[in-house]
Every structure is written in C-alpha cells, then in structure tokens.
Amino acid sequence: xxxxxxxxxxxxxxxxxxxxxxxxxxxxxxxxxxxxxxxxxxxxxxxxxxxxxxxxxxxxxxxxxxxxxxxxxxxxxxxxxxxxxxxxxxxxxxxxxxxxxxxxxxxxxxxxxxxxxxxxxxxxxxxxx
Amino acid sequence: xxxxxxxxxxxxxxxxxxxxxxxxxxxxxxxxxxxxxxxxxxxxxxxxxxxxxxxxxxxxxxxxxxxxxxxxxxxxxxxxxxxxxxxxxxxxxxxxxxxxxxxxxxxxxxxxxxxxxxxxxxxxxxxxxxxxxxxxxxxxxxxxxxxxxxxxxxxxxxxxxxxxxxxxxxxxxxxxxxxxxxxxxxxxxxxxxxxxxxxxxxxxxxxxxxxxxxxxxxxxxxxxxxxxxxxxxxxxxxxxxxxxxxxxxxxxxxxxxxxxxxxxxxxxxxxxxxxxxxxxxxxxxxxxxxxxxxxxxxxxxxxxxxxxxxxxxxxxxxxxxxxxxxxxxxxxxxxxxxxxxxxxxxxx
Ligand SMILES: [Zn+2]
Numbered sequence: 001x002x003x004x005x006x007x008x009x010x011x012x013x014x015x016x017x018x019x020x021x022x023x024x025x026x027x028x029x030x031x032x033x034x035x036x037x038x039x040x041x042x043x044x045x046x047x048x049x050x051x052x053x054x055x056x057x058x059x060x061x062x063x064x065x066x067x068x069x070x071x072x073x074x075x076x077x078x079x080x081x082x083x084x085x086x087x088x089x090x091x092x093x094x095x096x097x098x099x100x101x102x103x104x105x106x107x108x109x110x111x112x113x114x115x116x117x118x119x120x121x122x123x124x125x126x127x128x129x
Numbered sequence: 130x131x132x133x134x135x136x137x138x139x140x141x142x143x144x145x146x147x148x149x150x151x152x153x154x155x156x157x158x159x160x161x162x163x164x165x166x167x168x169x170x171x172x173x174x175x176x177x178x179x180x181x182x183x184x185x186x187x188x189x190x191x192x193x194x195x196x197x198x199x200x201x202x203x204x205x206x207x208x209x210x211x212x213x214x215x216x217x218x219x220x221x222x223x224x225x226x227x228x229x230x231x232x233x234x235x236x237x238x239x240x241x242x243x244x245x246x247x248x249x250x251x252x253x254x255x256x257x258x259x260x261x262x263x264x265x266x267x268x269x270x271x272x273x274x275x276x277x278x279x280x281x282x283x284x285x286x287x288x289x290x291x292x293x294x295x296x297x298x299x300x301x302x303x304x305x306x307x308x309x310x311x312x313x314x315x316x317x318x319x320x321x322x323x324x325x326x327x328x329x330x331x332x333x334x335x336x337x338x339x340x341x342x343x344x345x346x347x348x349x350x351x352x353x354x355x356x357x358x359x360x361x362x363x364x365x366x367x368x369x370x371x372x373x374x375x376x377x378x379x380x381x382x383x384x385x386x387x388x389x390x391x392x393x394x395x396x397x398x399x400x401x402x403x404x405x406x407x408x409x410x411x412x413x414x415x416x417x418x419x420x421x422x423x424x425x426x427x428x429x430x431x432x433x434x435x436x437x438x439x440x441x442x443x444x445x446x447x448x449x450x451x452x453x454x455x456x457x458x459x460x461x462x463x464x465x466x467x468x469x470x471x472x473x474x475x476x477x
Binding site for chain 1: 142174175176177178180181184185188212213221224225227457459468475
C-alpha cells in the first residue's frame with residue numbers, strides 16, 4: 001500500500017464520497033474522472049447513505065497473505081439505499097446466519113496493516129443490523 | 130453554562146469470561162470471579178482498535194447532539210492503546226466523521242484517566258470561548274500480560290462527549306483534579322505490557338487519588354453525597370469502585386447505574402466515561418451526577434454534572450450502553466482470545 005494512494009482514497013473509503021455527473025446525474029463510486037454514461041468531466045461530490053441490503057456474499061476460507069489470519073470471513077455485494085452497489089467485507093458476521101436481503105450498515109474498521117511498521121489502513125465494512 | 134451536548138459509547142461484540150481465563154492459568158475460576166466481582170470482559174474484533182472504537186462512539190455522540198460536525202473546533206482522544214506511537218488517533222477520526230480540517234486535535238495519555246483529561250480540556254476550550262464545540266473521547270483496547278491479574282479485566286470500549294453551550298443534556302457545574310508522582314502502574318517505551326505494583330495500586334494510588342479529588346469536589350460545590358442521584362468512579366475491577374464510593378459516603382443505589390464493570394471489564398480510558406454514558410442513558414432532568422476517574426501514575430479528575438430537560442430527547446437517538454453490553458455477544462475461548470489479542474507469535 002502506497003501512502004499517497006491511500007491518502008487520495010480517504011474521502012471515498014472513510015466518508016463514502018461519490019461523484020455525481022453535472023450533465024446526466026450518473027453517480028459513480030468510487031468517483032471517476034470521466035462519466036461512464038455521457039463522458040462528462042464535471043462532477044459534484046455527494047455522500048452516500050451508509051445503509052443498504054446484502055445482495056450476495058461469499059465466505060473466504062483461504063485468504064491472501066494479509067488476510068490469512070482472519071479467515072473465515074465474508075465478503076459481500078451491498079446495495080446502498082442510493083442504489084449504488086459496493087463490494088466489502090462483512091464484519092462481526094455470524095457466517096451461518098448470513099442471508100441475501102439482510103439489512104446492513106457500513107461501519108468504520110481497520111482494513112489492513114502495511115506490515116509491522118507501515119501505515120494502518122481504515123475504511124468501511126458492513127455489519128448486519 | 131458549559132456542558133455536554135451529545136454523548137455516545139461503543140462496545141465491541143466479543144467477550145471472554147473471567148472463568149475461562151482462570152482455567153487457562155490454573156486459577157480457581159470461582160475465586161477469581163468473586164474476588165474481582167467480574168463475570169466477563171469485552172474484547173475488540175480483529176479489525177477494531179482505539180481509533181475505530183472512538184469513531185463509533187463519536188458517531189453516536191454526533192447523532193445525539195444533532196450538530197454540524199464542521200462546527201467542532203477540537204477533538205481529543207485519551208487512550209493508553211493509541212494504534213500509532215507517533216500520529217494522533219484523532220487525525221483519522223476527524224477525516225472519518227467530516228470534522229475539520231479546521232480543527233485542533235491531540236492524543237492524551239494518562240493510564241486510565243486519559244479519557245477524562247480529553248473531556249476536561251474540551252470543556253475548558255468551550256468555557257474559554259475559543260470554540261463552539263469540542264469533543265473529548267476516552268477509548269482503549271487494553272492488554273494485560275498473559276497470566277497477569279490484569280488479564281482478567283483489561284477490556285475494550287469507549288465513550289465520546291461533545292461539549293458546548295447551547296441545548297445541553299448535562300451541565301458541568303464543578304471540576305477538580307488531584308495528581309501526584311505515584312509509581313503504581315507504568316509501561317516503559319517499547320515494552321508490550323504494563324507493569325504494576327500489586328497491592329501498591331490500592332490504598333496509596335487508586336483510593337488516595339479518588340478520595341482526594343472527590344473530597345475536594347464536595348467541598349468546592351458545598352454538596353453532600355446524598356444530593357446526588359448517581360455516582361461513578363474508575364472501575365479497574367468490580368470491588369474498588371464500590372469501596373471508594375463507600376469511603377466517600379455514596380450508597381450502592383447511587384452507584385448501580387454506572388457500575389458496568391462486571392460485564393464489561395476495565396476499559397481503561399473508557400471506563401468511567403462509559404459509566405457516565407450508561408448513567409446518561411437512564412438519567413432524568415435535574416439529576417446530579419458525581420464522577421471521579423483515576424489514572425495510574427497517578428491522578429484523578431472529578432466532575433459534577435446536572436442533567437437538563439434535553440436529555441429525554443436524545444437518549445433514544447443512539448444505542449444505549451447496557452443494550453450493547455447485553456445483546457449480540459460472541460464468546461471467545463482462550464485460544465481465540467489469544468489470537469484476537471495477538472498474543473500468539475507468528476512468522477513475519
Ligand atoms: Zn454523465
């Protein structure tokens with residue numbers, strides 16, 4: 001994890017800031033430089049709602065190096081109330097009780113650590129409410 | 130008048146029972162549970178730390194205060210488990226909550242009273258007229274060395290308080306601090322776990338400082354223990370706060386609402402602040418609250434609060450502390466606990 005890239009992504013990872021196209025109102029999350037719908041380049045910043053529902057999920061039992069000590073954990077696709085879909089880890093999950101359509105809320109958690117001496121990376125995860 | 134405009138607390142879902150830790154080290158589970166008056170303690174999830182706990186508590190405090198985060202002029206986080214040795218925890222918190230960048234932040238450290246220090250400084254800024262709102266937070270994910278007496282109690286949680294002048298839920302009427310050089314508990318730079326002076330942590334440390342601050346607070350305010358509806362003290366175990374309250378002249382009834390330690394453990398900087406949050410959850414307009422923290426090293430901060438009519442409007446805007454303590458618990462065995470708390474050596 002490069003610190004400059006992490007810092008650049010703070011608005012979206014910490015505060016769910018998305019871009020809304022000035023021409024066609026398409027909302028992009030994460031924010032984009034060019035609108036995927038109309039190729040517009042002017043945007044306003046909006047904050048997405050932190051509630052939604054679980055559309056789909058999978059349980060990771062063999063994690064990549066950084067997450068190998070946290071298995072098993074769930075990763076899901078969440079549809080936020082604004083209609084935006086995001087992929088995120090599901091924290092504090094009872095894996096036997098996860099189900100499509102459950103109401104979830106995004107919370108602020110530690111996502112990963114850049115080794116023993118590097119920066120700590122935070123962002124959103126979903127919890128079932 | 131200056132006081133609290135919003136408060137919030139957060140407790141992780143995970144728990145370990147004192148008897149499980151006792152069995153691990155060959156101690157008598159019943160004697161440990163009875164001796165400490167402690168049933169279980171909270172444990173942070175693997176992705177939780179003092180920063181994430183502070184953010185969760187501060188979010189609830191903002192919900193109750195109903196203010197624009199941009200109007201907060203200072204955020205102080207008191208903890209003895211700040212994730213970074215150099216980089217204030219509140220730098221991350223303010224960006225997560227949309228406070229700042231026009232904001233003053235700092236990390237406070239003073240063993241278990243860092244949270245009330247943060248609250249005291251936040252309160253003083255508002256009282257001085259420097260800013261409209263300031264937030265003080267006490268949060269910790271404390272650790273005791275494996276097999277040490279502290280391992281039974283060191284737990285995780287935190288509480289946040291937004292200070293202001295308008296629409297107060299509780300006025301701060303009086304404060305008093307009492308500090309001395311008392312080496313009852315410390316951690317040297319680079320050490321993983323703190324050391325403590327065993328029995329020396331009792332009378333010369335905990336009791337002397339809380340009684341010192343408490344008596345001065347009663348004198349200053351010209352109030353008597355019987356005037357208060359609630360009292361809360363730092364809770365290193367179940368017994369000490371009950372005993373120190375008795376020495377100051379408070380009854381068990383006055384201490385009941387804030388006495389969360391049997392099911393929460395000692396949340397260090399978050400201990401008496403979480404007790405205060407539990408009291409505010411049930412307080413009624415006009416109630417007086419007496420609070421004295423304790424931090425080893427050593428010192429105590431005392432506060433007298435008077436609850437206002439606003440309290441009933443905000444109590445249900447965010448989860449209450451006892452609800453969080455009683456619901457959705459996930460119990461860990463000692464092996465899982467050792468993994469969660471990173472007590473197991475791994476290949477780097
Ligand atoms: Zn567009």
